[in-house]
Amino acid sequence: MSYEQIKDLPPPEFKRLCGVHIATFVRMVEVLKPELARTGKKGGQPKLSVEDHLLVALEYWREYGTYFHIGKSWGIHESTVCRIVRKVENILIKSGAFRLPGKRELHSSAYSLQVVVIDVTETPIERPKKTQRRYYSGKKKRHTLKAQLVVDQASGKVICTAYGTGRIHDFRLLKNTQIRFHNSQLCLADKGYQGIARLHASSCIPAKKPRGEVLSTCERQHNRHLASLRIFGEHIHRRLKIFRILKEQYRNRRRRFGLRCNLIAGLLNYELALFS
Numbered sequence: 001m002s003y004e005q006i007k008d009l010p011p012p013e014f015k016r017l018c019g020v021h022i023a024t025f026v027r028m029v030e031v032l033k034p035e036l037a038r039t040g041k042k043g044g045q046p047k048l049s050v051e052d053h054l055l056v057a058l059e060y061w062r063e064y065g066t067y068f069h070i071g072k073s074w075g076i077h078e079s080t081v082c083r084i085v086r087k088v089e090n091i092l093i094k095s096g097a098f099r100l101p102g103k104r105e106l107h108s109s110a111y112s113l114q115v116v117v118i119d120v121t122e123t124p125i126e127r128p129k130k131t132q133r134r135y136y137s138g139k140k141k142r143h144t145l146k147a148q149l150v151v152d153q154a155s156g157k158v159i160c161t162a163y164g165t166g167r168i169h170d171f172r173l174l175k176n177t178q179i180r181f182h183n184s185q186l187c188l189a190d191k192g193y194q195g196i197a198r199l200h201a202s203s204c205i206p207a208k209k210p211r212g213e214v215l216s217t218c219e220r221q222h223n224r225h226l227a228s229l230r231i232f233g234e235h236i237h238r239r240l241k242i243f244r245i246l247k248e249q250y251r252n253r254r255r256r257f258g259l260r261c262n263l264i265a266g267l268l269n270y271e272l273a274l275f276s
Contacts, residue, residue, distance in 0.1 A: 003051035018055070019062040019243055024271050028054055031095045032088065047076065048084075056081060057088040061264065064244040093259060098266030103160045106150070107182055115153035115186045117233035118179075118193065120146050120170045121240075123257070124249045137166030145254060147246075147261050148173050151233050153188065156272055158236060158265040163258045171195055188230050240264055 006017060014022050029051055036050045048056070052074075059070060060081070067078035074081070092098055106113065122144040128135055135143040144166035150159045162177040170192035180200075181187050187203040189196055196203045206226055207219040215223070241247035243264050250257060 001055075003049065003055055006055075007051075017062075018058045020058065020267055021271055021274070023274055024267060025054065025058075027097065027270070028092065028267075031097050032091055035091045036087070048074070053084050053088060057085045060085050061243040061245045061260070064248050089256075089259060089263060093263055098263060098270055100161065100262055100266055100269065101157070101159050103177075103179055105159050106180070106185065113152050113154075113159070113182075113185055115188065115229070116159065116181065117151045117153050117188045117230050118148065118174065119151075119190060119230070119233040119237070120148045120173065120192065121237045122146050122166060123246055125166075125254065126249060126251060134165045134167050140166065142166075145250065145257055146170075146173060147258075148177070149233065149236060149265070150179065151236050153229065153232050155276065156232055156236060157269050161258070161262055161265060163261070175199070188226065188233075190230065236268070239268055 006014065009017065011022055014025075018025060020028070032054060033050050036046075036053055046053075056070065056074060059065070060067075067081040071078040071081045106116070122137055122140055124140065125135060125143050125145055127143050132143065135145070137144040137146075146164045146166060146168065148162040148164070148170070150161075151157065152159060160179065162173060162179070164173045164176070168176075170190075171194065174193065174196070181202070183202065185202060187196065187200050189203060189205050191206050191208060193203075193205055194208070196205065204226060206223045207215060209215050240261070246261060246264065
């Protein structure tokens with residue numbers, strides 16, 4: 001289904017099909033055209049237009065079908081699909097149009113970012129041939145890759161990300177990435193970040209039930225209220241995993257996982273700014 005066939009779809013249906021709004025799609029095409037457009041240039045002309053190149057990449061992220069099946073539906077070879085996806089990803093990342101703010105944003109915008117939510121999501125992977133223990137997650141009972149997101153609680157914008165193997169503990173991942181919050185910022189986290197108060201005094205995690213005892217009424221109310229504030233982070237995970245490449249078993253080389261997660265998070269930030 002080429003761009004000419006879907007360009008007149010209603011915006012909700014276009015979003016359901018491609019995973020991004022039409023305005024975001026147009027902006028992505030503007031970034032890609034200087035690199036991919038060959039109209040008027042010497043040499044052979046590509047079979048697909050710039051818009052179709054982007055649709056191939058979006059279909060791969062959104063549905064996460066195999067290169068073979070996508071190639072058959074577009075009438076191109078599966079190796080061509082692989083080259084198109086990688087080329088689109090490299091151009092979009094290199095352009096900086098969908099770049100995340102980064103760790104420095106936590107300090108430069110200390111007065112605008114009053115509450116941040118930090119959370120980890122896991123993506124299953126195929127069982128590695130070597131170093132299997134590094135990737136085995138005791139929580140998920142399978143081999144995974146972890147993605148840690150720091151989200152602005154007010155706007156839902158992803159500030160920065162960090163990545164690790166399934167074996168690494170959430171709090172250890174935070175310490176390894178050396179993310180430091182401003183003293184005026186309140187950091188909300190889950191039980192996986194016990195001990196975060198030693199790194200950042202203005203932090204809040206759920207109360208843990210002592211062994212053989214029960215939580216008090218105040219502690220249960222505290223946990224419920226904290227969960228209602230932290231739910232924004234879960235919403236961001238849900239929106240990222242609309243792209244099934246981040247939800248289903250990741251079949252690709254693991255070195256490119258962070259690039260794709262950053263790019264999809266950057267697209268989410270762009271749409272939040274566009275429609276806010």
